Amino acid sequence: MSSSATNPIVPGFAPDPSVALIDGVFFLVNSSFHVFPGLPIYASRNLTDWTHIGNAFNRQSQLSLQFSDTKIHPQADGTTMLATGGLFAPTIRYHIAIGTTYVICTNVVYPEDGGDDICQNFIVSTKDIWSDVWSDPVSFDFRGIDPSIFWDDDGKAYICGSAAPGPMTKIHLFEVDLSTGQKLSEEVKVWDGTGGIYPEGPHLYKQGQWYYLLISEGGTWKGHMITVARAENIWGPYEEHKDNPILTAKGTDAYVQCTGHCDIFRDQQSHWWGVCLGIRMRGEKCIMGRESFLLAGEWPEGRWPSLQHVTPEVRDRRLQLVVQGPPIMPRHDADLLYLRNADLAKHKLQGSTITLAASRADISQWSEPVTFIGKRQRSLSGVSTVTMEVPQQATSFKAGLVHYKDEHRYARMFFDSEACEFVFELVNKAKSIARSERRKAGNVDLNVRFKVTYTEQELNFAYTLGGEEVSLGPVDTAELSGSDFVGPIIGIQLVSDDSSCEVVFHDLHVE
Template structure:
C-alpha cells in the first residue's frame, strides 16, 4: 500500500483525522461555517477516497449562525482571517462497544464581539456507513481541538488545547463519553516546545509509553508537529530532542504550512500521517488547506515522518473524490433556509434571499461544491427572471469577505462581475448589457493555479470574458477553501424561484 496521489483530499479539506476500522480508513475534516459539517471519507488503499457522509447532517444538531469570519491584522501588514464554526475534529473507534465517535468544537463568535465561546461536543454512531449520527453530547472545556484516547483499562480521556491563545496549553481529563461528564480534574500535561498556539493534540500508546503529538507555530508558514512522551498518561511529558518531526517552515517547498497531523498504522503495521498543508506557488495559494498523506516509521523510540510531497496524478483521475450517493457533497452557508433550495440532479431552484453574500447575519440562497482541482471549470445555465430585482449567478466563494462571481442582474438587464477581498481591500466590478429578450444565460468559470476567468454565453457557442482574477487576490492566511456554487438574491419581495440547469464542475 502506498500513496501515489497527494493531496489525498484536495480542496477545502483542513485538519484531517484518520481512524482505521478493519481494512478501511476513515478520514474527517473541519468545515467551519458550512453545512453539512464534518465530512467523512473512506478508503481501503489511502489513494482512492469516497465521501460516505457528514457527521453534522441535520440542522437540528447545532447552529452555525454565529460562525462569521473575523479579520485579524498581523505585524507584517497581512490579515489573518479566522472563521468560527466547526474546528478540528478527531475520529476514533471503540472496539469494545463498536461505536465510532467524532469529537469537535463549534466556535461561536458572540454578536457583542466578546470572547469566542467554544462549544465542545461528541457525536457517535453504531454504523459509520449509515450516515446516522447522534445529536451532540456537550462537555465542559474552555478550549478547542479535543481528541479521545482509551487506555488499556477501558478508561476514556479527552485532551485538548486550552485557551485563549497564543500560548495555549494541552489539557487532559478522564470523561464519560456518553454524558460528557468529567470523571477527573483537568490537568495541564504539556506546554509544547515554545511555539505559539500548541493545539491539535492526539495521544498514542506504544511499548508502554504515552506519546503526545501536537501542532505548534500557528496554522500558516510556521506550522509544525512536535511530540513528547511519558510513562504516565498524566505526565510529565518529555519533548523529543529532534522536534519538530514535521514542518516546512524555513523552506521554499511547494507543499507548505504542513501540520495538524494524526498518525496511524495500516494493516501491515506501516505508519502514516495525515496532515494539512497548502500548495503555495509564491504568493498564490487559493486552494487553502488540504489533506495530505505522509509516510513514516516507528522503528525506534520515536515516530519519524517524511517530507510531505505533491503528485500531479490528480490530473489523470476523472473523479478526485467520489461520493456514495448524489447530494452528499452539496454545501450551504451557515444556517441556510434549506426549503429555499431545491435540487434535482443537475437542476437547482433557488428562492432568492433578501441578503447577499457580503454579510453573515442572515441566510443566503447559495449551494455549491468544493473546488477539488487546481485546473478545471464550472458552468451553469440561468433561466433569466422576468420580474423583480433579482441577481442570480455563479460564484467562487470562501466567506463573506472573499469571493469572485458572475451573475445576471435583472434590474439592469446586464451580466455583472465582481471580486471582493476585504482583507486585501480589493473590490473590483464590471458589467455588460445583454439583450432584453434573452431567455437563458450560460455562466462559466475557468480556473488554473494562477487565475480565475469569468465568462458568459448570451448566444450558444459565443463566449465572452467579463473578468479575470489572479488567484493571489483570493489567497490569504485563513482556515477555509474555495467552494463553487450558484446563488440568487433579491432587493425586493420576489419569491419566484430561479432555475439553474446543467450545473457542472470538474471534481
C-alpha cells in the same frame, strides 16, 4: 496497486485531517467551519483514492452555525489572518469493543457583542458509519478547541485538547464518560509545547509503556510544525523529543507549505502513516487553501515516531501492501454545501435541476441566511459551469455563479435583471480589493450558461447567451489567496427583495 499516491489525497477545502481504520477501511474527517452539512467523512481502502460518503453534521437540529462569521486579524508582518468560526479540528476514533465510531469537535461561536469566543465542545457517534446516521451532540465542559479521544488499556476514556485562550495555549487532559460528556477527573495541564505559538491539535497515543503526545505549534501558516513528547504516566510529566519538530516546511522552499495538524495511524499491516494539512503555494498564490496530505512514517516500539516530508507525491513500497477491495461509491449529494444556518426550503433539488427561492440578504454579510448552494473546488485547474433559466418576470433579482471563501472574499458573475446587465465582481476586504465590470445583456429571452475556468494562476469568468461567449474578469489567484482557515466553494446564488422570486438552474458542475 501503485507504490505511489498523489497528494493532496483530499484536495480543496479539507483542513485538519484525522483518520481511523474501521473493518479494513480508512475513514478521514475534516474541519468545515461555516458550511452545512459539515464534518465531511471520506473513505478509502488503499490510502490513495478517497470518496466522500457522508457528513457527521448533517441535520441542522444538531447544532447552530449562526455565529460562524469570519474575523480579519492584522498581523505584525503587514498581512492578515482570516479566522472563520464554526466547526474546528475534529478527531475521528473507533471503539472496536462496542462497535461505535466517534467524532469529537469544537463549534467556535463568535458572540455578537464582541466578547470572548465561546467553545462549544461536543461528541457525535454512530454504530454504522456507512449509514450517515449520526447522533445528536453530547456536550462536555472544556474551554478550548481541538479535542481528541484516547482509550487506555484499562478501557478508560480521556480527552486532550488545546485550552484557550491563545496564542500561548496549553495542552490539557481529563478522563470522561463519552456517553454523557461528564468529566471523571480534574482537568490537568500536561504540556506547554516546545515554545511555538498556538500549541493545539493534540493527539494521544500509546506504544509499549510510553504515552506519546503529538501536537501542532507555530500557528497554522508558514511557521506550522509538529512536535511530540512522551511520558510513562498518562498525566505526565511529558519529555520533549530532542529532534522536534518532526514535521515542518518552515524555512524551506517546498511547494507544500504550512504543514501541520497531523494525525498518525497504522494500516492493516501495522505500517505507520500520517495525514496532515498543507498548502500548495507559489509565491503569494495559494488559492486552494488548506488541504489533506498523506505521508509515510516509522515508529519502532520504544522509540520516537518519525515522518517523511510532505511532497506532491508519496512514493512508498508499503502502499502496495495495503489491502484492496471493491470501489467505494460516493453518497448522493453529500458534497452539496450551504452557508451557515441556511433556509433549506429555499433550495429545491430534483435530479440535475436546482430551484432557488430568493433571499434578501447577500453573501457579503454573515448575520442573515443567504440563498446559495455549491461544492468544494477540488481541481487546481478545471472548469465549473451552470445553466440558468432567465425568469421572464417584472421583479428585480441578481443570480449567477460564485467563487466563494467567506463574506469578505469572493468573485462572482451574475445577471442583474433590473439593469439588464451581466456583472462581474471581485471582493477581498482583507486586501482592500473591490472591482466590478458590467456588460449589457441584450436579448435575455434565452437560457444563459455561466462558466468559471481556473488554474493555479488565474480565474476567468464567462457567460454564453445565444451562442455567443463573453468573458469577464479575470482574477489573479493571489487576489483571493492568503492566511485563512477555509477553501474555495463554487456555487450559485439568488438575491431579491421579492421573497417569491425563484430561479431555475441546471447541471451545476464543479471540478
